[in-house]
Amino acid sequence: MSGSEMTIATEGHAPPARPARPGGAGGRRGGAPRLPARLRRLGLPYLLLLPAVLLELLVHLVPMLIGIMMSFKELTQFYIRDWGSAPWRGLENYRVSIDLNAPVGQDLLNSFLVTCAFSLLAVGLCWLLGTTAAIFMQEDFRGRGLLRAVFLTPYALPVYAAVITWAFMFQRDNGMVNHVLHDQLGLTGERPFWLLGGNSFAALAVVAVWKTWPFAFLIVMAALQNIPRELYEAASIDGAGIWQQIRKITLPSLRPINQVLVLVLFLWTFNDFNTPYLLFGEAAPASANLISVHIYQSSFVTWNFGTGSAMSVLLLLFLLVVTAAYLLATSRGRKTADV
Structure with a gap:
């Protein structure tokens, strides 16, 4: 057959159609429809968060539920091997913990008051030092980078190494500390005991502020980068001094950051266990007996895990109430300021 005859023959016939894929137009075997792109986009964040949620359940929520269950039992050293067989005590552990006429309740109240005073003092000083240092670090001067690194050193050091070093210094x-205050400066009549008696509260506050204030400094310093420099330049042209600029521009701009920062510092400080335990050991002085160490003593020293668990649950409820009240108050204040 010639080339022209082949052309005429092929022009009269259409090419054969391709066989359809099994599963219909979607191209999925078994007829399963493809997930919409919107559903996949919405489900991807939850899929990425799933490992963190599972780890949170394993590390925090499951032990918390076990601790709540233990608070209703008479769990002592006789039932450590099989704590599930401990007798059911109901709310008796809670009644003993809050009974202010009994030694257990009185000790818990004293520890709670000491912790409140310590937390307010430490959080206030951390915020004040961190904010002051961050504000003055905004100006460009020689050695600013080195000074920033020095300020962040306490936050970068391991907690155990830093607190043990302070224990030796005290x-x-x-x-x-006594060598400088007593031998060189002569500020004390005799060498004071810093890890015993009433001075232990001051020693604990010094160590807590020293190791925590760089966190406030870091957060506030990062927040200050978002304040436009034009505001300060305009205020300077209008004749506003440095203190007026801080009061009218800096502090109002830092209000959202400070609300979160103060809450985080309070929760960290109120729950702090490493600092008092490393400074004073298992037997902390009464003036520095924070509630975290007190609960540890009630659980692992006296072997009364039921009462210790009840105290832990009461502490959790207190922190939840304080956090909810703080967030409610700050949100209302923010709405009022916006209006």
């Missing part, structure tokens, strides 16, 4: 006979 020693009465050979500590550096």
